[in-house]
Amino acid sequence: MPDISDHDLPAPVLDRDGTKHKRDLAGACAAHAVHDGFTDLLYALLPVWQAEFGLSYAGLALIRVLYYGTMGALQVPGGRLVERISARAALALATLIAAGGYAVTLAPGGLPVLGLGLAIAGIGSSIQHPRASLLVTQAFGDRARGPLGVYNFAGDLGKAVLPALVALLLPLLSWRPVVGLVAALGVIAAGCLFVLIPGGNAAVPASAASARSGSRTDPDAGRGFALLLAIGALDTAPRMGFLLFLPFMIRDAGGGGGAVGTGLALLFVGGALGKGCCGWLGQRIGVIAGVAATETATALLMLASLLLPLPAMLVLLPLLGIVLNGTSSMLYGTVPELAPRGDTGRAFALFYTGVIVTGGAAPVAYGAIADAAGRLAGVGASALTAASIVPLVLALRPALARPRRP
Incomplete structure (x- = not known):
């Protein structure tokens, strides 16, 4: 996720002990870690899906693009869609949608159902990046550059941890139980985000953050x-x-x-x-x-x-x-x-x-x-x-x- 420039942003009205802003940042970081981990754990599953569905390299890439391309194409409209929703509701909803997409891949139906589930998961992740980065920007105002760096780093931690965890579980379990655990993790994460992020984080027009x-x-x-x-x-x-x-x-x-x-x-x-x-x-x-x-x-x-x-x-x-x-x-x-x-x-x-x-x-x-x-x-x-x-x-x-x- 790229940094958002903090020039000309208003200084935030900090709460007395900074707890709210720390919770905003922690919630944004947690959402980033979960969603980036959801995105990149697919690499650990590709060899398994190649063997089960007889996919070529181009076919594997197409499976990957159903998640990744959907997430990218819907980033701007996804951000606009939830701009009037509180940050905790938007990020919890985004995580539930992504988890639900992974749950859909477990349903019978073979490759078409797998692709549908990944596309749904991509829709959820399309909301996370614009809404979480705006949350950090709103929370810290003209001091947001450092916190946004922490937010970016959190995404890389998710990329490091979740793909490795999935790869370690696959020799012990078939891919469906592993993906089921991923979906359950997403549901738990959505609940934690709703509790962790304070209420009242209404979105502002994008122009105000320019x-x-x-x-x-x-x-x-x-x-x-x-x-x-x-x-x-x-x-x-x-x-x-x-x-x-x-x-x-x-x-x-x-x-x-x-x-x-x-x-x-x-x-x-x-x-x-x-x-x-x-x-x-x-x-x-x-x-x-x-x-x-x-x-x-x-x-x-x-x-x-x-x-x-x-x-x-x-x-x-x-x-x-x-x-x-x-x-x-x-x-x-x-x-x-x-x-x-x-x-x-x-x-x-x-x-x-x-x-x-x-x-x-x-x-x-x-x-x-x-x-x-x-x-x-x-x-x-x-x-x-x-x-x-x-x-x-x-x-x-x-x-x-x-x-x-x-």
Whole structure:
């Protein structure tokens, strides 16, 4: 989830001991962890579904996009739909819908029912990101940047924990009981969110959360933002492609379900660290040089993972996670600088929606390449996509060099 710029937001009226705002942040973080975990635990289930339903790599990617693409496409309308509902009601409802989607996958009917359930779960998760980030922004006002960083990190913790837990349970249970436990966890989490988040967190119009200072003034700023959006989409694509293939790479290298869970956890933990490390890197050497460095490293480490034995691959995965996920922190921080007409709130919504939709669609293309030419070609295409970002980010330099509006 990208940060929302906190310029020009009103200072919050803090309660005497700060308890309400701490509960707001804790609730938003819990929702983010659960929903990001729900999204990425699918990677642990893909090999099982491939064996049961006889799916190709492209078919697996299509199954994945039913959740991921639905979540991305409905983010903006989902946020608008619940803008008049309290934060605790909206986030509890979102979590119940996501849990209900997983419960639907357990019903008889085979692959169509599985796809329907994942689409319903994606609808629930489409509400979480815009509503939870707005909750944190409302709670902390012009001091929201730090709390939003904590919120972002919580999502990565969910990505690290839930996929690993599912992968560890699959050797002991069939996938249906495991998914049933996931649905039950969602119901429990929804109840906890309703209790944890204080009432009275009414939404505000999106325009009130828009930051209009620091934007570019020239008429070509929209083209700079369009280029940034393309870079963000391409940055997401190889990450999703590599995650599609990673469980199978580990399995073919001799690893079982435990190794798959460990590998996913190592990659996601590295990704969480990358958000902080690469943000610092961007501050030290600049966005252009920082993105060029991380994308080059991503391409090289992806290719190296194909050649290494399992122990060395597992050692490599945290490093790959740092550069694979960390680039996004530098790109998100650039959105306010290139926001068309200074409308930072809308710019973030467009950027995040584009990134999610591309992330859902890209594995379909990589899966089709792997089906036609082998998994080596699929991973190679992912690495080539990462490398292609380098000339694009160099082309972004003129837009970032233009003066900002006072």
